[in-house]
Amino acid sequence: MIQELLKKIEDSYYWDARVKALDCNYFGDEVKVVFEDDEKNITYHFAECYKVKIEHAVECPKDGASKELTLSQIPYFLQDVELKEIELCQKKYMEFKINMYPIELLIVCKKFDIY
Template sequence: MNAQKIQQKIDSLHYWDAWVLKLSCDHFADEVTLEYEDSDGNVTYKFSGCFRTLFEHSVGYEKEVPVKNLTRAQMPYFLHDVEVGEVESGSQKFYSCKITMPPMGLEIWCKDIEVKR
């Protein structure tokens, strides 16, 4: 699948302002999973074969309580923008995905992106 088709699938699931329920990074950053709430069932993005995983939390966001102690209703993460593209590094090609979910942003370069409800 190419980046444009992945982007179309992501956009068709109307992620804008969706409540992010889970973000995990596993297997030494080889896999990243993001799950958000949708009225028709939760949606999961699974990034695999990752080579670049940048998680940037706004320094201006006051973490008065550790995120692990927040209730679901207190979680501040909502999806704003998801942009899928393609990048080359040397002779390798990757999908690139930039996700804005204030107060956090992500940039991931990976070999595969799976989107499922």
């Protein structure tokens, strides 16, 4: 299953794609990363999340409110997506590490989809 998901992620050609949205909803149960593709937006949808960690590099200052940025001003580009299976409390989960510098994401979840 992990290998199939890694293939789907690679087939989404995320490298250097501009991230248009990062949404965390339902008390961290769902996370969505939306990025540009040539013809449409692609969404990584994480569900049944147990850990969501968002870190913004302090050395990269925010010059204004992110909600006011125009599309061309958004400084976040997907650089790397890592996925591995982990075991916590004798249950299996997926752990994603996503580099969209200056943001790093760490997400532990049960479900993942791309659309």
